[in-house]
Amino acid sequence: MPVDRYQGFVFNVADLSEDVDIDAERRREILFLHAHLSDFTHWEVLSLPWNATSEAAREAYRDRVKVFHPDRYPGKRLGTYRARLEQIFRRLTEARDALANETTRAAYATRTAPADEFARAEAKRLDDEERSKERRARLGRTNPMLARVGRVHELVQRGRQQMAEGRFSQALNDFATALAIDPTLVDAKALAQEARRRSNAEKAKDLWDKAHAAEAVNNLELAQEMAAAAAEADPSNPRYPVFAARLALRRGATDAARSLAEAAVRVAPGHGPAREVLGEVLAAQGDKAGARRELERALELDPGLETARERLKRLRWSFLG
């Protein structure tokens, strides 16, 4: 047995002679490791060299827990050793968890590096930093983006032009670029807002058309997705969420239908069709009272809604209601 295995550790005689069912060598292993739980590194508790890989840590963990897990001593009297084994197990798990993840392992390696290792890594880091600084400076001299700084005015000008021609998203792009270069441009900010609003409305209209096209070929899922996207792009128009909710309802996705219908009502509380569709959703979810309430509101707001009238009538006649 190598003499220096326990690095000159002095064992307590009382611990070594406690009346438990563990052999003498195993006791030494347990006592030694337990005494070093806080000063050993994650690698040391796993009996691995510094900077060993994640895979090695996982392997070593398995070997070590088979020795140190209290469950591995069935029917044995463990006395004070049980608590020691439990603490060792927790420490081994902590070490494994930290080393099994490559990111935390690398960070830990830097922190626990031996002195000469640390010096070498530090030199390399400084060297790298120097080089990257140089590279950045070189890029800055030739980068066309940065060269554009003087052209803010031109950008705003071109944006206005594009607005006038109805190309809202391109206009928005130009205004945003101008603002990125000079965030203090007040009129560009207002213009960008307007461009964004109109660009979104246009996008929503486009999605709305696509939703109808998808519906026409009976792809309800896609249609619903498009309509919901339209509602998101242009939150001011209740028509979009109403349509999306109807589609979701037809697909039987009542939960989705419900949140869409509720969104529609939130956007326009006075919009009859929004109330109507919420009523339909509630009816589908079995909330008869809620459905009746919403349908009645819909009719109050918009007495021309014949479908709502029909539905309400049917709800009132339902045998289970």
Add this chain to the structure above:
Amino acid sequence: MSEIEPFVGIDLGTTNSVVGTVIDGVPRVIASRSGQILTPSVVAVSKNGKRLVGNIAKRQAITNAENTVFAAKRLIGRRWGAKEVEDARKVLPYQLVPGPDGHDVRVVLGGRTFAIPEVSAMVLAELKADAEAFFGRRVSKAVITVPAYFNDGQRQATKDAGRIAGLDVLRIINEPTSAALAYGFGKQMEKKVAVFDLGGGTFDISILDIGKSVYDVVAVGGDTYLGGEDFDRRIMDWLTFSFAKENQGVDLRQDKMGLQRLRDAAEKAKIELSATQGANIHLPFLAAAGEGKAALHLAKQLSREKLEELTKDLVDRCVQVTERALRDAGVRPAQIGEVLLVGGMTRMPRVQQAVKQFFGREPSRGVHPEEVVALGAAIQAHALLYPQKDREVLLLDVTPQNLGIMVVGGYFATIIPKNTTVPTSQTHVFTTVQDQQSSVRIAVLQGASDKAIENELLGEFILDGIRPGKRGEVEIEVAFDISADGIVGVSARDVDTGQRQSITVTATSGLTEDELRRILDENLDELLERKQSGELERLRDRAEAMISEIETLVPQVKDALTRSRFGKDALQKADAVVARARAAIAAQDLQQMTAVEEQLDRTIQLFKGLVGGAPIPGGEA
């Protein structure tokens, strides 16, 4: 098997339970005294006040629905007022009431209230008795399994149930882990395994990294309220609604007996559809149509396709939970080396298909989905009791949910994150916020939400007798500990003086220690009583229950029977059997009672077959 003390592994299921052991290094299941592998997790009190457990309790469920408790596992360790309990109250034929302190759930059975662990204990005691009959000696050492996603309260309550049943619970282990253990036992294995466990009431997914006979759980996920019972319920709802539509709004849910028949029929059809494309559901005389009208019958055909449509979202939910668990484990489906299917519900072709599609591989057919969990538990019990020479195993499980405390603003601060290997512990230092503050209240919770209120409250701990001092000056270190059973412990000490701080636990969903002791005392009395009369009494109880069942069934089948010669004959024979059984009971004749029991059972089966709609042998007149 004689020199070592016998031990068991118990899979305490929502619908069925199984007990196993290891003999000469080979894990095996123990059949019940009546020869069944699966013992229904059903407990009843018969009309004459006798307790019935297992098959016998399930058999009489139709005629005694209000006093028959099934699926108690869905309620164990839950808090009165929890959503799951509220839902259960709406659909269960038996009555639930709050416990004396208003926190836990009690069930009314034969005019008495029982805590849920007491009900589960009756099932455990039955399995224990089966094991004792098998070994021919006393059995107390046991490992009991729970769904991986069970929280602290549910685990604690299960452990209490074990104690009430007179078991020495060596460990509470997770069902999927147990299944993996049984699967890998005796094999040299080095791979990642996913266990997909869809049982009667719960769904679990566990990802394990197995190597060098260490079973290391990497991540778990699940839903403790998703299982076969929910599939049955979908069929029941479908039957109820279509029945109402066809019969002018007759609501089948009003009649408890009818509901129980409907439940049985739904379960039967579901099981049948795992093998066939269509199932006939036929329940004659199911409901009364009103005064003077003929009784209503239910006859429906359920196709596999329709069943899949009715339960699509349930299967989807399983897949979503699985997806999340894999993400937590940092594992891609393709890295999984084996997929195990556990639990009766995984026999459903649609479920198997979904699993196959998700993992891109054929699930393993190497395990018996209903027995594997009990076998794994038995292997673990063996490993915890006796040193293993060549078949060593070590289970390393994780905690399924974040453990934490409520902090200012009603937020939840995680102290031990989910998927941490257990046993584990973590400390947290609390300081006083007022001058001379003498107590601190800590709400300990488990769950996934940032908001405390959306998580499960495990208990409130009050630290009192705090040393007087200026605010912020006194620091109390609280240690949160999760045992290998997954059960949470809390202790506290004063940082400066090192003195242990007293803790009072309130508002737990479980039994208090006093109450547990009272129940244990009561059970002891009952045990002594039962020992005196022993076997004879048990036989008598069984015979009496069967007689009363026959008597309830006779009026239902009389019409059908008297129409054919065979039927009249059967009716006469039944009368004779009942008379013989009565005589045997009166004479306390053990032999006669044993002999007549089988005949009683056959009569019941025949009559139940008729109620269930089988054609009458001998033809109709």
